[in-house]
Amino acid sequence: MSLDHVPAPNVYDAEPIPPAARAEIDRLLLSGDLFRYTAPSDAPVALLEREFAALMGTKYALAVSSCSAALFLSLEALGLPEGAKVMIPAFTFAAVPSSIVHAGMQPVLCEVGENYRIDMDDFRAKLPDVDAVIISHMRGHTSDMDAIMKACDAAGIPVIEDAAHSLGTTWHGRKIGTIGRVGCFSFQSYKLVNAGEGGILVTDDADLVARAVIMSGAYEHNWKKHGEDADLAEAFARWQNKLPLYNLRMQNLSAAVIRPQLPEVARRVRDGRANHDYVAELLNASSWLHVPDALSPEDRAPDSIQFNLVGFESDAKARAFADAAAARGVKVQVFGLSTDNARAFWNWQFIPGDVPDLPQTRAMLMRACDVRLPARLQKPDLDFIANVLVSAAEEVKGAKAA
Numbered sequence: 001m002s003l004d005h006v007p008a009p010n011v012y013d014a015e016p017i018p019p020a021a022r023a024e025i026d027r028l029l030l031s032g033d034l035f036r037y038t039a040p041s042d043a044p045v046a047l048l049e050r051e052f053a054a055l056m057g058t059k060y061a062l063a064v065s066s067c068s069a070a071l072f073l074s075l076e077a078l079g080l081p082e083g084a085k086v087m088i089p090a091f092t093f094a095a096v097p098s099s100i101v102h103a104g105m106q107p108v109l110c111e112v113g114e115n116y117r118i119d120m121d122d123f124r125a126k127l128p129d130v131d132a133v134i135i136s137h138m139r140g141h142t143s144d145m146d147a148i149m150k151a152c153d154a155a156g157i158p159v160i161e162d163a164a165h166s167l168g169t170t171w172h173g174r175k176i177g178t179i180g181r182v183g184c185f186s187f188q189s190y191k192l193v194n195a196g197e198g199g200i201l202v203t204d205d206a207d208l209v210a211r212a213v214i215m216s217g218a219y220e221h222n223w224k225k226h227g228e229d230a231d232l233a234e235a236f237a238r239w240q241n242k243l244p245l246y247n248l249r250m251q252n253l254s255a256a257v258i259r260p261q262l263p264e265v266a267r268r269v270r271d272g273r274a275n276h277d278y279v280a281e282l283l284n285a286s287s288w289l290h291v292p293d294a295l296s297p298e299d300r301a302p303d304s305i306q307f308n309l310v311g312f313e314s315d316a317k318a319r320a321f322a323d324a325a326a327a328r329g330v331k332v333q334v335f336g337l338s339t340d341n342a343r344a345f346w347n348w349q350f351i352p353g354d355v356p357d358l359p360q361t362r363a364m365l366m367r368a369c370d371v372r373l374p375a376r377l378q379k380p381d382l383d384f385i386a387n388v389l390v391s392a393a394e395e396v397k398g399a400k401a402a
């Protein structure tokens with residue numbers, strides 16, 4: 001393929017925010033009505049919660065300041081004791097164990113396989129010693145939710161889904177984020193819906209959401225602006241004045257930016273998946289690069305691609321690959337090889353205790369590569385990226401007939 005005319009695609013810029021957001025932001029600026037609890041009803045944040053719950057098919061949604069805040073509030077809302085042990089996959093973003101530490105609890109790291117998904121043997125072995133689990137669907141890769149829910153239900157252990165990167169992903173047709181007791185999503189700029197910052201949690205559990213609403217900062221009787229549902233009213237009455245107020249609310253401007261993007265989700269999911277699968281096929285044609293298959297019940301919504309370097313015996317060779325790709329205009333992150341990477345578990349030194357020994361996850365991180373692939377990219381961009389990755393691998397390992 002001739003790529004001389006195509007500049008290296010910019011994979012960091014976001015899509016423009018739909019123009020409908022501007023009129024609403026103007027209205028909010030003119031009135032100064034930025035706090036979610038000022039309007040008597042139908043504040044933009046309340047409307048977002050209703051629309052997001054409808055989109056996900058859950059009874060309740062609570063919009064907050066970030067996905068990390070949603071994870072923290074979920075842990076608190078489950079009523080877990082101080083010091084509770086919470087299992088997470090060892091392949092995730094540092095914010096996830098941080099939310100556990102923030103809640104005064106102890107992260108327990110579980111091994112992850114070469115396909116970036118939870119190692120079920122290690123998961124089952126560690127489950128008896130933990131009080132809750134956060135299934136972090138890292139980079140949108142879905143672990144075996146059938147096996148996870150079966151094991152956790154049998155043990156009576158609550159499951160929080162970190163679906164920050166999984167908006168639009170399904171498992172047996174069920175929406176990721178609605179399988180566990182509570183699901184948490186992010187609206188940070190590198191996620192499918194971009195508000196700069198923001199998060200939301202969804203659940204069908206009235207008691208859990210009532211606790212989370214109050215702790216998010218619904219002081220006095222502001223919880224009355226969270227809907228009429230009788231179960232909810234009872235739960236709010238039960239928890240009035242009994243919980244701390246952490247003030248992790250979302251403000252109206254964020255909701256004004258998010259709401260007009262919700263109708264875009266289906267298109268972004270469709271394009272992101274098509275882009276990913278197109279590049280994956282090109283990379284898999286090289287003997288040096290491997291994109292692991294998803295588990296069969298999963299339909300993905302990727303905005304990035306992860307692949308493993310095959311036959312790169314040394315770290316130096318893996319680094320040479322990343323350098324060769326960068327020289328051609330494509331930035332590749334090898335998770336375990338970039339300094340201070342926030343997705344490498346040995347850098348989470350804020351977790352109390354020693355860095356755990358997780359040889360399988362460590363080996364994966366040393367050869368697993370990450371390239372952003374936003375849904376707005378077009379075929380020439382995708383060809384450019386795939387061509388750079390394949391030729392960078394050949395530069396280091398030599399051209400090889402398949």
Ligand SMILES: *Cc1c(COP(=O)(O)O)cnc(C)c1O
Pocket residue numbers: 065066067068069092093095096136137138139162164165185186187188198199
């Ligand atoms: C981005 C991300 C988070 C954190 O989301 P914030 O909204 O920035 O707090 C957590 N988990 C995963 C898997 C993420 O990708």
